[in-house]
Amino acid sequence: MLHDPAQLDLMFQALADPARRQMVDRLSRGPASVSQLAEPLAMSLSAVVQHLNVLEASGLVRSEKLGRVRTCQIEPKALRAAEHWINERRLAWERRLDRLGDFLAETNDEG
Amino acid sequence: MLHDPAQLDLMFQALADPARRQMVDRLSRGPASVSQLAEPLAMSLSAVVQHLNVLEASGLVRSEKLGRVRTCQIEPKALRAAEHWINERRLAWERRLDRLGDFLAETNDEG
DNA sequence: GCAATAGTTAAGTAATTGCTTCACTGTTGA
């Protein structure tokens, strides 16, 4: 389910915004409440909640509410899925370059 | 220069669109002309050129025009930068979990 | 030369995004 293109779409879309990346960055250092996520950001709490919704919809962040405070955490599996998509494309390209290098080396030996 | 936040912003923004990811995917299998990139996409050539501009501005793709055909390639360094950003955050989180696990194991031993 | 090819550019448009403010709900500490 994590590699389905729609989910990948939501993840990259979520990561495209600097405020949301800052939130992910903050969460990578440990869980945080909505207010803690909002604190370094120059925007209303409401805007932060909206960003949080995007992050949760993408699967990158999970949260749970206890009493009046919602605690958020990173979902490393989702991060890994995005990472994996990029990695596969880059590796495909680099393998292709290697093969090309081998081919050129061989045809040079025979020239 | 590749880790500057503005460039990272452009890269993730570029990857957020499914058409552009499809173009990157195509390019990961080897260089292609603009028309070749456009071929599987259900949109005008003009739209594809606009997507290509976004990809080039982000540094993810490089292109060169010879005669009337523009040939595009992936820039693996840029892909690696995006990959790296995600990887660092995920690792930070996972290391934190490890430390937490160690701590809990230790305090259990002493109970 | 000239038509077809490959791409570029500009202008317009509909949908989406990233906010804002405001009114509101539920929770908690004094």
Add this chain to the structure above:
DNA sequence: TCAACAGTGAAGCAATTACTTAACTATTGC
């Protein structure tokens, strides 16, 4: 009990995005 706190939801708005069409330039094969 009640004021402050933590968060939510809706409405509205300006900017951006992802297209479109149409007019255009430059290259190439015949």
